[in-house]
Amino acid sequence: MCLLAQPAVADTVRAAGTGIGIGVVRLLAEQYQREQPGARVWVPESVGTTGAVKGLASGKVDVGILARPLKPGEVEGGVSVPICRTPLVFFANAGRKDVALGRRDLPALFANALPSFPNGEVRTLLRPATDAGFIRLLEIYPELAPVVAAARDTRGAILTLTDQDSMDAVEASRSLVAFGALAPLLAEKRKLAAVPLDGIMPDVEALESGRYSHDVPLVLALPAKPSAEALAFADYARSPAAASLLRANGCLPAAGR
Structure with a gap:
């Protein structure tokens, strides 16, 4: 303040x-x-x-x-x-066009056990338990609660405090994937890209049509x-x-x- x-x-x-x-x-x-x-x-x-x-x-x-x-x-x-x-999305460095996720991939993503994509591995970036986006993530995928808690307890886990810190970290990395909102990626003209989830690109059109409902x-x-x-x-x-x-x-x- x-x-x-x-x-x-x-x-x-x-x-x-x-x-x-x-x-x-x-x-x-x-x-x-x-x-x-x-x-x-x-x-x-x-x-x-x-x-x-x-x-x-x-x-x-x-x-x-x-x-x-x-x-x-x-x-x-x-x-x-x-x-x-605004859609809630997983996002990666704009150069990682090879990354796509599905619901069944998420436990392995947060456990840092997800198999590599064609251009290399990805690791998840964490946010505090009080973060609004992560609160919604666990409402959408309640099965992730224990694996996210375990990830936060892991020594060396990467955690950022703000949305802007998170975007900075992913822009600077070819291997990090973070969870957040689409709006700041576009409004701040970030060199980041939303990751398709279950075959759907999470954008405004998908949200408006009802094909994507995480917002x-x-x-x-x-x-x-x-x-x-x-x-x-x-x-x-x-x-x-x-x-x-x-x-x-x-x-x-x-x-x-």
């Missing part, structure tokens, strides 16, 4: 939160500011969904960027504004008494003008405005 302890320009909207969403929200903020001269939206580095909630409650954040809706009692009177859903929401959260500027930005994020930007960056826009 020290990232938020910076001088605020008058009327600047401070939008902070999960690494899954900061790239997309930065692009939204840039487009919004071009279309609304004088508007200012500041998006710092990731503070996580938990950091966003704490920032909203303390008044240090005007708009929280969350990978889930607010829970009852987290921010008294707070409001959740879903803006889109995570991107939610803007507002305090009980948001500023007019924060309300205007949250409203813009649900507008037709924002929808094409969201879709182009791996996020299926929420229905309605």
Whole structure:
């Protein structure tokens, strides 16, 4: 939260939160500011969904960027504004076009026992137990819980704290595979590629058609008494003008405005 302890320009909207969403929200903020001269939206580095909630409650954040809706009692009177859903994906270095996974491969992947692909082995990158993406992973594949726990306990296992750290690590490696969201890969123009899962490329089109169903929401959260500027930005994020930007960056826009 020290990232938020910076001088605020008058009327600047401070939008902070999960690494899954900061790239997309930065692009939204840039487009919004071009279309609304004088508007200012500041998006710092990731503070996580938990950091966003704490920032909203303390008044240090005007708009929280969350990978889930607010829970009852987290921010008294707070409001959740879903803006889109992004596929949850396994991803690899963009140079590893040979990697494809199926559900039956996942236990071996997390146990570092998966047979090599044509261009070499792959190893999994882990995230903390509190990571929103990994929480969803274990909801989707509950049979992975013991093998993921064992992998975290293994000495020398590679673990990254933020989505951006994870993407950095995979970009720098030809053998790492990570689990996360599609939106930041596209919004941040990463040299990374989503891995086909059970023969399906996990993209917005597959999510929209129902062929792929593993996703995570991107939610803007507002305090009980948001500023007019924060309300205007949250409203813009649900507008037709924002929808094409969201879709182009791996996020299926929420229905309605």
